[in-house]
Amino acid sequence: xxxxxxxLMAVLTxxxxxxxxxxxxxxxxxxxxxxxxxxxxxxVKGATAHEGVPFKNVKYLTSYPSLRxxxxxxxxxxxxxxxxxxxxxxxxxxxxxxxxxxxxPNKSNSFVSKIGGxxxxxxxxxxxxxxxxxxxxxxxSDETMYLLVNEDASALTxxxxxxxxxxxxxxxxxxxxxxxxxxxxxxxxxxIKMQSIKIENDEIICDYTVNRYGYxxxxxxxxxxxxxxxxxxxxDKAKWFGVANKTW
Numbered sequence: 001x002x003x004x005x006x007x008l009m010a011v012l013t014x015x016x017x018x019x020x021x022x023x024x025x026x027x028x029x030x031x032x033x034x035x036x037x038x039x040x041x042x043x044v045k046g047a048t049a050h051e052g053v054p055f056k057n058v059k060y061l062t063s064y065p066s067l068r069x070x071x072x073x074x075x076x077x078x079x080x081x082x083x084x085x086x087x088x089x090x091x092x093x094x095x096x097x098x099x100x101x102x103x104x105p106n107k108s109n110s111f112v113s114k115i116g117g118x119x120x121x122x123x124x125x126x127x128x129x130x131x132x133x134x135x136x137x138x139x140x141s142d143e144t145m146y147l148l149v150n151e152d153a154s155a156l157t158x159x160x161x162x163x164x165x166x167x168x169x170x171x172x173x174x175x176x177x178x179x180x181x182x183x184x185x186x187x188x189x190x191x192i193k194m195q196s197i198k199i200e201n202d203e204i205i206c207d208y209t210v211n212r213y214g215y216x217x218x219x220x221x222x223x224x225x226x227x228x229x230x231x232x233x234x235x236d237k238a239k240w241f242g243v244a245n246k247t248w
Contacts, residue, residue: 028135032083035131052079116172
């Protein structure tokens with residue numbers, strides 16, 4: 001009886017340890033945003049520090065004001081903006097003058113910036129189409145995560161979510177981009193609209209809707225409506241997120 005009790009206690013201890021070892025994530029807290037205004041203005045909001053260059057001799061912006069200043073934002077065409085404080089700091093590198101790498105006139109006037117460490121070589125490309133909200137997610141591990149909520153200029157997919165993380169060694173990685181993930185399951189991504197996002201313990205849950213349109217008789221109208229959910233669950237052994245797609 002004593003041996004059986006000892007065995008049972010050992011099993012319960014293992015189970016409890018396993019449950020407790022799952023990484024816990026706090027809810028996202030917005031720490032700033034970057035946006036692309038009409039005609040190429042790049043706006044930085046909520047930065048705790050920045051090094052920016054005002055508009056000057058930019059050939060496709062010469063007829064627009066050189067600099068606009070406000071209480072919460074400044075507009076630049078090149079620079080580095082820091083968001084957050086202390087260990088939560090993250091940097092956005094942008095350069096509207098570098099047409100080869102950052103200004104894409106044939107893609108909804110988007111800017112490809114970089115986000116991550118102060119050294120741009122330790123950063124990840126992000127495309128800012130309308131506005132990208134930067135949210136910090138603290139964890140009970142040695143890793144900090146950042147949720148990017150991207151507003152889409154084309155209004156086809158509405159909002160997309162990108163999750164990046166800063167690991168214990170200071171390097172930045174991109175864990176997922178819902179626009180890429182949706183492409184695994186649907187040939188026509190324009191049928192999908194991302195909805196709410198929430199965090200439950202070690203899992204990030206993104207809901208979405210599926211709407212298809214076509215001709216029904218002489219009328220073009222919605223022919224199908226469905227719902228889906230992307231579940232990103234943290235795998236502590238792999239140090240990565242697994243993904244499951246659920247539909248109904």
